[in-house]
Structures are given as structure tokens and as C-alpha cells.
Amino acid sequence: MTNVVGCIDGSAAATAVCDYSAWAALQLDAPLMLLHVLDLNRYPVAPDVTGNIGLGSREHLLEELAELDAQRAKVALKEGHVMLEAAESRAREDGIANIQLRQRHGDLSDTLQEMEGDIRLVVLGLHGEDSSDKPQHIGSQLETVIRTLHRPILLTPFSFSAPASAMLAFDGSATTRKGVEMLAKSPLFKGMPVHVVMVDADTSDNWEKLKWAEQQLAENGHEVHIALRAGDVEPTLHAYQAEHNIDIMVMGAYGHSRIRQFLVGSTTSSMLQASKSPMLILR
Structure with missing residues (x-):
């Protein structure tokens, strides 16, 4: 198991x-x-002092330093x-x-x-x-x-609060659809309301993708809320989370989606730094 x-x-x-x-x-x-x-x-297991032998009085000092490193590792x-x-x-x-x-x-x-x-x-x-x-x-x-x-x-984050609601960052791609399926079937979120949020243009195609996600989650017993917002990914997602007091954010780190490029690309740090609640990264 x-x-x-x-x-x-x-x-x-x-x-x-x-x-x-x-x-x-x-x-x-x-x-x-x-x-x-x-x-x-x-805390190296065995500090490497090779190349330092033959330095006269310094050899004894290096041995003492190595012994101190070993003691620090044990502590x-x-x-x-x-x-x-x-x-x-x-x-x-x-x-x-x-x-x-x-x-x-x-x-x-x-x-x-x-x-x-x-x-x-x-x-x-x-x-x-x-x-x-x-x-x-x-x-x-x-x-x-x-x-x-x-x-x-x-x-x-630094403190614990049992999650009672979840939010999935979704972009409609095949890989984030897998994320919807994983979340829908996972006992980790059993009984929780789930918000599916897409940051993209307000088009009928995007709404169709969101409705697909809504159906998948509803069929597995979730109360579902879908939203399509415009703006930059990080501030828009966090603003939605704060607006609806959502406990945990779920994101995917797979495929080549816009979400992946944001999450595991050059701006990873800003997304994580801005988070004050737990975040689940799906693979």
C-alpha cells in the first residue's frame, strides 16, 4: 500500500x-x-580533506574541523x-x-x-x-x-486548518482534464464543494470546457461552482480564492498548458510566495 x-x-x-x-x-x-x-x-557523512595533506601544522587543524563536522552531523x-x-x-x-x-x-x-x-x-x-x-x-x-x-x-502554510472547500485552476486542456478526473474521484476531497476556475477569454468554447468539468465533478457527488475570469493568472486565482474563502487550491504541473508554463516556469516562485493556504500540485 x-x-x-x-x-x-x-x-x-x-x-x-x-x-x-x-x-x-x-x-x-x-x-x-x-x-x-x-x-x-x-552535514556531510565524511568530510573530504583530500588534497589538503602535507600542509604542515594545518593538517591537524583540518582533522579537528573534520571531527567537528562529524559531531555536528551526529547531533x-x-x-x-x-x-x-x-x-x-x-x-x-x-x-x-x-x-x-x-x-x-x-x-x-x-x-x-x-x-x-x-x-x-x-x-x-x-x-x-x-x-x-x-x-x-x-x-x-x-x-x-x-x-x-x-x-x-x-x-x-505555517498553520493547519482542515480543508472544507477546494478550488481547481483549469485551462481546458487534455492534461488539466485529467486533473478534473483525479480530483473528482479522490477521497481527499470527498463531500467538499469544488470551484473550477479558468483564467481566459469569455468564449462559448471555454464555457463548454468548464461545463464538462462541472459534469464530471457533479457525477461524483461534488457541489460544483464554475467561473471564467480575465486577467493575469496568479492574482486572478488568488483573488477568486479570497473572494470565496476557499481553503485549498489545486493546480496541475503536467503537460504544456498555460497553467503548467506558469507554475513550473520562471514565475513559479511568485505563485508559491503569494499562497497563504495549502496548495495541492497534481502530477
């Missing part, structure tokens, strides 16, 4: 990641894996284990019984790619450990994960 994987680190979003991971695991009736990856660049591993245990305790309080803890030393993106076959959903903080004190910055590894992982990714 594939897992909901909550990526735990020392950021301010870690508690929300834990809570959203537990919420998703309950909604999907899936086991929960809490993952902590110790960054290999910050960081222990700290990560403590964070995982605290997250496990919180998830159990949220009602999760089936929990695995996993700790890795390496790169987050590479680790998730290796585990991809066992992943149903990944949960990450919008702001990582290095950007918690800078809300205008997204996590340094986030874009890499979005570009490389072929699993849905739930991105969380």
Missing part, C-alpha cells in the same frame, strides 16, 4: 506538515510515513529523530494508528524519487528550514521536488 509521506524538518511549518499529513492519511485511508532527510551538503541526526518522535506523537493524537518513521542522509528530491513507488501523496511545507523566517521565500528544495517528482504534492 502506498503512503502519505510527511516531510519533517526544523522549520516553523513542521507542525502544520504533520497535521496536514495526518488529515490526508485519514481522508485517503492510507498509512502515514514521517520522513526526515538530513541535508548532505550541510543533527539525533535532533531529527526527536522531531520525528514528536511528529509521531502528534499524528497519533490526530487519530493515525499506522505510522512509519524514516530518517535519511542525503538530498530530499533524490530521496523522494527513490521512494516514489511507495508514495501516494507527499506533504511539504511551503517554507523550508532555511526560509521559515522569510515568508516571502519558498523552501530552497521545493521547486526541484515539484519538477522531478511524479506524485501529488500537498504544500502547507
Whole structure:
């Protein structure tokens, strides 16, 4: 059975990641894996001092520095284990019984790619450990994960609130139609009202595409609202979300649609930076 994987680190979003991971695991009736990856660049397993031998008195200093790096890595591993245990305790309080803890030393993106076959959903903080004190910055590894992982990714803000409504950014393309079908059938959004929003010209063709999406979702028991808005993608989507007090935004990172070009192109950061609510990225 594939897992909901909550990526735990020392950021301010870690508690929300834990809570959203537990919420998703309950909604999907899936086991929960809490993952902590110790960054290999910050905490190397064995510092490389080759090429520095033969520098006389400096050799002893380099050995001391290498020993200090090794001690820092050991402390960081222990700290990560403590964070995982605290997250496990919180998830159990949220009602999760089936929990695995996993700790890795390496790169987050590479680790998730290796585990991809066992992943149903990944949960990450919008702001990582290095950007918690800078809300205008997204996590340094986030874009890499979005570009490389072929699993849905739930991105969380700093605090948790159980989603009760969802909004799908839709452009009518074949790939975003797949997103409608995924959302319609997913137990993650069972019973929620869903807004399908297209940012494009007000044409009969676009309304037909929206009505198709409305039908797919309605047939799967959703209360559906469709909207066609003009304007720039990011501000228009966020304005609609705020206007209707929608809890979670769903977007696709696939195909060659306008939404994809916006999301995983050069303006990725501005979209994510502007988000103050959870965002689900479909793959």
C-alpha cells in the first residue's frame, strides 16, 4: 500500500506538515510515513580533506574541523529523530494508528524519487528550514521536488486548518482534464464543494470546457461552482480564492498548458510566495 509521506524538518511549518499529513492519511485511508532527510551538503557523512595533506601544522587543524563536522552531523541526526518522535506523537493524537518513521542522509528530491513507488501523496511545507523566517521565500528544495517528482504534492502554510472547500485552476486542456478526473474521484476531497476556475477569454468554447468539468465533478457527488475570469493568472486565482474563502487550491504541473508554463516556469516562485493556504500540485 502506498503512503502519505510527511516531510519533517526544523522549520516553523513542521507542525502544520504533520497535521496536514495526518488529515490526508485519514481522508485517503492510507498509512502515514514521517520522513526526515538530513541535508548532505550541510552535514556531510565524511568530510573530504583530500588534497589538503602535507600542509604542515594545518593538517591537524583540518582533522579537528573534520571531527567537528562529524559531531555536528551526529547531533543533527539525533535532533531529527526527536522531531520525528514528536511528529509521531502528534499524528497519533490526530487519530493515525499506522505510522512509519524514516530518517535519511542525503538530498530530499533524490530521496523522494527513490521512494516514489511507495508514495501516494507527499506533504511539504511551503517554507523550508532555511526560509521559515522569510515568508516571502519558498523552501530552497521545493521547486526541484515539484519538477522531478511524479506524485501529488500537498504544500502547507505555517498553520493547519482542515480543508472544507477546494478550488481547481483549469485551462481546458487534455492534461488539466485529467486533473478534473483525479480530483473528482479522490477521497481527499470527498463531500467538499469544488470551484473550477479558468483564467481566459469569455468564449462559448471555454464555457463548454468548464461545463464538462462541472459534469464530471457533479457525477461524483461534488457541489460544483464554475467561473471564467480575465486577467493575469496568479492574482486572478488568488483573488477568486479570497473572494470565496476557499481553503485549498489545486493546480496541475503536467503537460504544456498555460497553467503548467506558469507554475513550473520562471514565475513559479511568485505563485508559491503569494499562497497563504495549502496548495495541492497534481502530477
